[in-house]
Amino acid sequence: MKREALSKLTTVEEVLELVAEFDREAHGFYVELIPQVSKSIRYIVEDLALTRLEHIRKISALAKSDDMRDHLKDAIMRPEADRKFSDAVQTPELMENPDDQGVLQFALARVQLAIEEYADLAANTPPGPFHEVFSYLANEESKHKSDLEALYYEIVHSGGV
C-alpha cells in the first residue's frame, strides 16, 4: 500500500511528506491503543507512539534542510543490519487483551513490514535521490526494529533468578 502511493510521487520532498503522513497514522493508532491495554504496560505503547512522533519530526526537519542529500548519504553509509532476532515471534495481528510481549510482537511485525517495503522501493529505484531516500527510510525502520528487539529481550528474556 505504501509502496504504491510512494512510487507515484515525483519529488523527494513529496515522498518525505507522505512518509510523515504514514507515521502520523501510526502515531494515531498507538495513541488510540494506549487506553485499551492494561495500565501496567501502557508505557510500551506510549513509547511506540512517541517514537513515531519523533520520526515525523526527524523527517520534517530533513525535508527542510539544505543539505538533505548529504544527510541521506551519510545515513546510508552506515546501514543498520537486520537482526532477524524477532522474526520468529512477530504477529501481524494484535492479540486480544494484549500483554507487553504481545504489543511488542505486533509492533515488531509492523516495523518489519515497513523495512521490507522501503527496502523493496530502494531496490527498484535507480541510483539517485529517490534511491537514497528509500534506503534511508529502510535504515531508519531497521534502527527502530533494533531498539524494539532490545526492549523485547529486556522484558521477555530477563533470565530469571
Place this chain on the structure above:
Amino acid sequence: MGSLRDVLSPFTAWKHVIETPVTIKNPIGREAADRYRGFHQNDTDKCIGCGSCEDICQNAAIDMIPVDNPKDGDSGLRPQIDYGRCCWCALCVDVCMTGSLTMSNEYTWVDSDPDAFRFIPGVDKMPWDDFEKGYERQGDRMLSGLTRPEMAELEPEARIGNFDEIVAGYSREQAVLEADRCVECGLCVATCPAHMDIPDYIAAIREGDYDLGTQILYETNPFSEVCGRVCTHKCETVCAAQYEGEPIAIRWLKRHIIDNVSEERRLEIVGTPQVLPTGQKVAVVGAGPAGLTAAYDLARSGHAVTVFEAQDKPGGMMRYGIPEYRLPYDALDRDIAVIKAQGVEIKTGTRIGTDITLDQLKADYDATVLSIGLHLGRSTRVPGSDAPGVEAAIDLLRRITAGEEVPVPKKVAVIGGGNVAMDIARSMARLQKQKFGEVGVTVTALEDFDHFLADKEEVTESFEEGIEILDARGPQEIVTFKSGKRKGHVKGLRTWKVTSIFDEQGRFTPQYDEGDEMVHEVEMVVEAIGQMADISLLGDELTEALEWNRGRIAVDADGHTSEPWLWGGGDAVHGPDVIHAVADGHKIAASVNVALMAKAEAEK
C-alpha cells in the same frame, strides 16, 4: 713497638692526597636504586579506597580523603600520606589489595612549606607519578590470604540421582581461615541490598562467637539460612580481596554462623517482640522473602501481622523456585520458624482474588503489603510454543516442590541461560536419573558463555551432572509431529547459532548464523527465559488506580505505592533477588511503621 717501620708506615696515607674526591657535589637529584622506597605513587583508577594502607601504617601517617563520590566497590576515598610521619617501610604497598599503591625511587625534594609534604599520591600531581622505577611488591600480596578454602561438595555421581544438598558448608577450621582473609574495609556493605554488617559478622567467626554472629545477622536479615546458601552475593563482586585472588566467600561464612547455632539457641538470641502490642493489623500478600521480612519487622514493632500465601507452604520463590539440592526445605523452615515465633500468622493456601480480595484486606487491615513475586513463566512464543509438551520452568519447579507428578521424558530441551534454566535442567536431570538411570537434558541459551546469565558454578556443576549446555543458540521453532499418533506434540527444538549478542557497549544487538541450524530432538521443551508477576489479582480498578513504572508497580524509596494503604516490594517490584527482597521488606516495614504510628496518633 717503636720500630722504624711503625714510624714510617703511617705516611703511606699521603698517597690519597692525589685521589679524586668521592663526594657527590649535588646530592639533590641523585638517582636512587631501582627498588628504592621513595615518595608514593597511587594508580587512582585501580585504587578502591579500602583503607588497608591506613590500617597497617604503624605511624598513623595515612588518612583516607574523599576525592570522588563513592560507588559500588569504591569508597571514593584515597590515601593521603603525611611524610612528617611516614617511615618508608612500604607495608602500605605490601598490604594494598589492588596493587595500586607503589613507591617511586624519588626521594630528594626540598620545600620550605612543611604542609607540602602531606599530599594524596595520584591525585595531587607529582613529578614522580609516572616513574617506572621504585618499590613495588614482587608477585601477589603476601600479607593476607589469596584463596578460599575449598568447599566440600557432593561428587556429581553422589548427587545426580537425588535432591540432597550439594554444598557441605565450611568446617570451623575452614571458616576461620576464610574469615581471616577479610581486611574489614566494609566496601561490601553498601553493595549488599540489605546492608548487612558483613565485616562484623566475619569478625565474630574469627572470634568464634557465633551467638554474636547470629545477633548481627538478624539485625539486617531474618533469612540468613537461606541467604547463606542461595544469595546472589553481590557483596562478593566488590570484595577488596578479588583483585589478587578470590573474593571472600561471604555467603558461605554467613551460612557457617547459622550452621553453628542450634534452632533453640537461635530463638533465644533473637527473642520475641519486646514492645506492647499496638493493636494495629497489617496484611501481607505473599509469604516470600520480602513479605516475611516485612512481617518479621512489623511483628517485632508490635503489630498483628497476617500473611496470605496462595501456596500450601510459606517461602514463595525460595521454596517453589529454588530446588532442594540448593536450598533444603528444612533450612528454609528454620528461618521461617523464627519469624513465626514473633507472632506472625501465615495463612497458606489462601489466594488473593479467589479466597479473599484485596478490597477486603484494605477494609480489614491498617496497611497491606504486596509481595507477590514472579510466578508466571515467560514464553518465547516461537511457533509451536503452545504445543503439548512445552512447559514453563517456574511451573514445573513449583510442581516438583509440591510433590506433584511431572512428566519426565528421556529427552528434554531447556530454553534459557539463567539460573532458573539451570535449576530446571538439573531438577529434570535428577528425575531422569531416578527414572531411567541416565540424564538427557540439553540447555540452549541465547547468550554465549562469556555473557552467560547463570552463575559460573551452576554451569560447572550442570556439566558435571551430564547436562548438555549449548550456548549462543536462538530458538526459532518448537517442532511438532505433523502426523501420527503424537500429532501436534513436541518433536524437537529448532535453533540458530547466535554469532554475537551484545555490542561493545553491552547493547543487545543479536546476529544469527542461519546456516548453523540445529534441531534438537526432544519430547519436552521447557521455557526458562524469564518470569513475570501475576498482577491479575489486583483487578482492573486497582490496576488503573495504581501508578506504574515500566511494567512494575511504582513505589517510592520506602516501598509505598501510589495508594496510601498499599505497599509493594520484592521480585514483582524490583526484579528477582532474595537479598533485595529482604531489603525491600525492611524498608516497607519501616515505612508502614511510620504510617501506622501517625495513624494511631491521629486516632487518639
Place this chain on the structure above:
Amino acid sequence: MFSFQPDRSQYPDVGPDGKFEIDLETGKFLKLWHGPNHPGITGNMSVELTVNGDEVVEGYTHVGYLHRGFEKLMERRTFIQVFPIVCRVCVPEPDFNEYCYAAAVEELAGIEVPEEANWIRTLILEMGRFNSYMMAMGGIAGALGNGVIGQWMTYVRDLMLDRFEELTGARIYHMFILPGGVRAGLPEGFEARMEEVLQTAERYLDDVEKVLFTNAVFKKRTKGVGYIDPKLFESYGVTGPNARAGGVAKDVRKDSPYLVYDQLSFEVPVEQDSDIWARSIVRYRDLRLTIDLIRQILAKMPKGGEVMTSLPNVLHWKIPRGETYIKGESSRGEYGYYLVTDGSGYPRRVNVRGPSYTHAMALLEHLIPGTNIADVAALMVSLHTYPPEIER
C-alpha cells in the same frame, strides 16, 4: 680497683665502708662530663668522670638521651607493625633487630621461611657487620686522633650502603627482613657490584693496616691499655669481639649456628691480650672474615626462587601465648630478642638484649677508674658500644 695501672697516685682514700672518699670541696677532684655529644662516635651517651689531675678515679655511665621506649611502643603495635620500628634500635647495624624479631615471630607463629630467604638474611647480616666494623675502625682511629681513617671507612661504608640500597630499597633502616622471609631476591648483577665494593674495601683495609696497625703512636696508646681480665667475661656478660680479644672464642655464629652459618666455612678470629689493641685487631680480622663470608654466601646461595612465605592476614594476626629468645652474633657480641606473646594481636613483651647493655654500663664503669682522661675515649670506643640498645 686500680687494677691495670698500679703506679698511679694514691687518691682518693678508701673510707671505712670500703668506698672512695671523694670530697669535691677539697679541690682535689673535678667532675668531668664526657659526652653526651658523641664522645668518639659511640652515639649519645655520657660518662660522668671524677678526675684527680689527669687521672680518672671514678666513672659513671649516663644514658637516656635516645630513649624512645621502643619496647613499649612494640607492645601497642600489631606483629607486622612492629617490623618497621625494630631496626631503629640500632643505627649502624639495624639488621639484627629485623632478623631477631622476624625469627622470633616466625617461631611462635609456626611459619617456615624459604631457604633462599635465609641466605639473603645471612648476607644482609654480614653486610651490616661490614658497615658496623667500618664505623668501629674509623671510631677507634678517630678516638686516637687519626681522623683520616674515619673518612676512608665512611667512604667504604657508603659504597656498602649503595649495595644495601639496591638490595633492600633503603640505605640505613632497611626494613627488608620481615616475618615470613625477605622482601626480594638479589637484583640483576648484584654479585659483580658487590665484588667491586669488597675489593675497594680490601684496598682501604690494606692502608688501614699500614696507617693504624703499623703505627708507633697507635701501638703505644693501645697496647696494654684498657685491659679486661678474661675472668670478668662471664660475670660482666662480655661477649663478641670484646671476649674474643681476650682469648675466648665466643661467637654465636659458631656456638649456636643460626640461618646458614653451618654451611659457611670460617674460623673465628681470636686475640689474647684483651687490651684496646687486641680488641681493635680482632675487629679488623673479623672485618676481613666478613668480606670472605659475603663472597662465600654469594657463591653458594640459591637464586631466583621464593623469598617470602604468604602470611596469615596481618591486619588481625594473632599469635598463641608463648615466649622465645632469638640470638645472633652482631659486630658487638650477642644480640637477642626475647619475645613474649599472649594470644592477642600484639606482643606482650619485647625485650632487646644488646651487647652494649653490659659492655657500656657495668663493665665500662668497672674499667674506668685509674685511666687517664685521654684514654677514656679510646677505652669506650674499643668496647664498641651503641647506646640505643642500652636504653631502647
Place this chain on the structure above:
Amino acid sequence: MRDLIEKLTPRYTLGNATYQRADLTFVDVTRDELRALLLELRDKEGFTHLVLLTAVDWIEEGKFQLTYMINNREADQTLGLRLYIDRNDAEGDTIHDIWPTAATYQRELREMFGIAFPGSPRVDEEFILEGWTDMPPYRRDFDTLAYSQQTYVEREGRETHDPRATMKHKMYPEG
C-alpha cells in the same frame, strides 16, 4: 635439657617446663629457691652467662614475671627461669653478687616496672629516665598514646574517613 630439669626437680620446685627449642627451655621457679638454683646452675651446670634479666607484666593476673635467662655456651643451651612475683608488692632479690652486671638490669626494672631490688647497687638512681614523675612506664597500665596526646600537640590539618561510614553517608544514609 629434660635430663637437667629432671635432675633438679627433686631438690627444687620447678614447674611448667617449656621445651621451646632444642637449645631453649623455660621453667617456673620459686623465689626462695632462685638464688640457690642460679648458683648451682652457674657453678655446677655451666650456665655461666647471664643473657638477660627482664620482666613481663601479666597485669590481668596481678603478677610480674621475672625472666632470668642464662646460657651454657659449651652445651649451647639457654634456660629461661620464670619467677612470678606479686605485682602489687613488686620486689625481687638482687643477684648482683652472682653477676655484677645484673645490677644494671635490676636498676632498669626498678625504674621501668617499679620492681624493687633491695641491696642492689645504685638501684634507686635514675637510669634512663630523668625527672620522670609518672608511673613506671613499662607497666601495662601506662598508656603511651594518652601520654603523648597529653604531652605533645598534634599538627593541624589531619582528618581521616572510614570507607564504610563514608559509603553509608553518601549512598544509603537512610539504611
